[in-house]
Amino acid sequence: MTPAAVSLEAVTARFAGAGGKEYTAVDGVTLHIAEGAFVSIVGPSGCGKSTLLNMAAGLLPPSGGTVRIFGDALRGINRRATCMFQQEALLPWKTVLDNVTLGLKLRQPGAGKRTEELGREWLKRVGLEDFGDRFPYQLSGGMRKRVAMAQNWIVGPDILLMDEPFSALDIHTRQRMEGEILSLWSGTNKTVLFVTHDLEEAIALSDEVLVLSAGPASRLVGRYPVDLPRPRNLIDIRTEPRFADLYRAIWTDLREEVLRSYAGPPSRPAGGPRQRP
Amino acid sequence: MPLNTARNPWIPFWQAAIGVFALGLWEWGARAGILDKFFFSRPSDVASRVWQWISGGSIWPHLAVTLLEALLAFSIGVVLGVLLGFALARAPTAALLLEPYIRMFNALPRVVLAPIFLLWFGLGIWSKVALGVTVVFFIVFFNTYRGVREVDPVIVNNARMLGASESQLIRHVLVPSALTWIFSSLHISIGFAMISVVVGEYLGSSKGVGYVISQAEGVFDTTGVFAGMTVLAAVVLILGAGVERLERWLLRWKPENSPQAGERDL
Numbered sequence: 001m002t003p004a005a006v007s008l009e010a011v012t013a014r015f016a017g018a019g020g021k022e023y024t025a026v027d028g029v030t031l032h033i034a035e036g037a038f039v040s041i042v043g044p045s046g047c048g049k050s051t052l053l054n055m056a057a058g059l060l061p062p063s064g065g066t067v068r069i070f071g072d073a074l075r076g077i078n079r080r081a082t083c084m085f086q087q088e089a090l091l092p093w094k095t096v097l098d099n100v101t102l103g104l105k106l107r108q109p110g111a112g113k114r115t116e117e118l119g120r121e122w123l124k125r126v127g128l129e130d131f132g133d134r135f136p137y138q139l140s141g142g143m144r145k146r147v148a149m150a151q152n153w154i155v156g157p158d159i160l161l162m163d164e165p166f167s168a169l170d171i172h173t174r175q176r177m178e179g180e181i182l183s184l185w186s187g188t189n190k191t192v193l194f195v196t197h198d199l200e201e202a203i204a205l206s207d208e209v210l211v212l213s214a215g216p217a218s219r220l221v222g223r224y225p226v227d228l229p230r231p232r233n234l235i236d237i238r239t240e241p242r243f244a245d246l247y248r249a250i251w252t253d254l255r256e257e258v259l260r261s262y263a264g265p266p267s268r269p270a271g272g273p274r275q276r277p
Numbered sequence: 278m279p280l281n282t283a284r285n286p287w288i289p290f291w292q293a294a295i296g297v298f299a300l301g302l303w304e305w306g307a308r309a310g311i312l313d314k315f316f317f318s319r320p321s322d323v324a325s326r327v328w329q330w331i332s333g334g335s336i337w338p339h340l341a342v343t344l345l346e347a348l349l350a351f352s353i354g355v356v357l358g359v360l361l362g363f364a365l366a367r368a369p370t371a372a373l374l375l376e377p378y379i380r381m382f383n384a385l386p387r388v389v390l391a392p393i394f395l396l397w398f399g400l401g402i403w404s405k406v407a408l409g410v411t412v413v414f415f416i417v418f419f420n421t422y423r424g425v426r427e428v429d430p431v432i433v434n435n436a437r438m439l440g441a442s443e444s445q446l447i448r449h450v451l452v453p454s455a456l457t458w459i460f461s462s463l464h465i466s467i468g469f470a471m472i473s474v475v476v477g478e479y480l481g482s483s484k485g486v487g488y489v490i491s492q493a494e495g496v497f498d499t500t501g502v503f504a505g506m507t508v509l510a511a512v513v514l515i516l517g518a519g520v521e522r523l524e525r526w527l528l529r530w531k532p533e534n535s536p537q538a539g540e541r542d543l
């Protein structure tokens with residue numbers, strides 16, 4: 001059997017919390033993501049989704065457990081992955097074209113001409129061929145996300161990590177971007193780990209949806225294969241009966257966690273007596 | 278159109294009008310005998326003195342010395358400030374240990390250093406350069422330090438995920454990020470470099486615009502003092518405008534150009 005593209009084996013993340021106490025954000029999470037799969041992680045805000053993604057990226061060494069990338073234990077930065085962040089991550093002092101080609105220049109400095117050609121190709125693919133000479137601040141939020149997308153895909157990573165990449169966009173721009181992500185991904189063998197707090201987005205895009213419990217010490221509380229056929233029409237998929245069924249099934253799990261996260265850890269959970277052992 | 282919008286085309290006109298009015302008032306006051314000519318001179322006298330200096334060429338050697346000192350002070354201060362700012366920003370422990378001393382030196386009014394520099398470096402240009410360096414250094418140092426420390430961690434993480442090595446990170450992310458802070462402190466630094474070397478010249482030298490002013494003062498030549506001040510102000514303005522243009526071009530990627538102020542003045 002080929003090893004999973006991303007394996008988290010009983011990973012735990014602890015941070016130095018207030019007053020010298022340790023804060024356990026993620027506690028013993030195990031998950032395996034097969035090569036070529038599009039998997040989403042959902043969970044209430046603050047539950048540790050970004051933390052998990054950062055561990056898969058190699059930006060945050062786990063306090064316990066192991067991260068494996070294609071079977072090899074990860075040490076340092078995950079060289080086979082790129083990450084699209086929720087916040088703006090473009091270099092504001094570089095033009096759009098230079099931002100897109102940044103990864104190529106970093107990985108193989110001195111490839112000059114070919115790099116620029118490839119950069120222009122990618123700008124075209126994300127519909128920004130006329131904007132190569134602009135600076136990021138001269139673009140709209142949606143356009144900046146496209147630049148970030150090209151910047152990530154151009155280096156040809158095997159794994160794409162995405163941390164709520166579209167949460168700052170308006171709903172229409174967002175649906176377009178979701179469509180663009182799917183068309184970039186389909187037909188490739190790339191693995192996508194997509195973090196979102198939006199369950200609809202997760203179902204519409206993914207092969208599998210993982211539900212993370214409310215923090216602290218969050219764990220995986222559910223995994224749902226999404227058997228909707230591909231290619232998917234993102235505009236209409238939300239009204240399909242199968243989509244609604246999946247949504248209901250996952251939402252019962254997620255709802256409880258969201259309510260628990262509202263209640264906050266010290267008080268009694270509002271969603272029912274689901275106390276942690 | 279309200280007067281306080283920066284784009285109002287009448288603004289330069291009114292700005293000039295204020296200056297002309299003030300100078301006119303001064304001239305009139307001096308001619309009418311309200312202002313004592315001995316203490317206040319007259320704009321027309323000051324102007325003709327400046328013209329005399331320029332056309333006669335007597336001011337150029339002094340101005341050249343002052344500019345050389347300021348340029349040296351500026352360059353040395355910028356290089357030292359950038360290097361140390363970078364080093365300390367990358368070495369938090371060292372920064373923590375040195376912090377009280379840096380604060381202490383920065384709190385010191387630079388003028389009090391002038392006598393000691395005169396003793397150490399003599400009456401020539403280097404005592405003035407040293408004084409200018411102490412001023413420029415701190416402005417640039419604080420801005421560099423802050424610039425490196427306040428790099429957006431998301432941008433750093435993104436660059437690392439895209440494959441940046443430690444040295445590439447410095448080149449592509451940390452330096453450009455710090456440069457925005459350094460550049461925005463440059464036009465302040467150049468002005469302060471000029472002012473501090475002139476103060477140094479004033480306190481003891483045989484050349485320079487500061488020397489010209491102190492000579493004029495020694496013989497109660499008020500017109501000469503004002504003329505020296507005028508020359509100095511004009512040069513600082515021209516230099517500042519030049520640096521500001523450079524700055525605006527270098528920071529053209531910024532949404533609106535709002536340079537941060539320097540850390541401290543003289």
Ligand SMILES: Nc1ncnc2c1ncn2[C@@H]1O[C@H](COP(=O)(O)OP(=O)(O)O)[C@@H](O)[C@H]1O
Nearest residue numbers: 015016025044045046047048049050051052215
């Ligand atoms: N560097 C850090 N230091 C301290 N606490 C952190 C750090 N990063 C995350 N946390 C905490 O871990 C929890 C999970 O954070 P995060 O993974 O960002 O949540 P999510 O992405 O699901 O909204 C939060 O309570 C957050 O405060």
Ligand SMILES: [Mg+2]
Nearest residue numbers: 049050163164
């Ligand atoms: Mg997050």
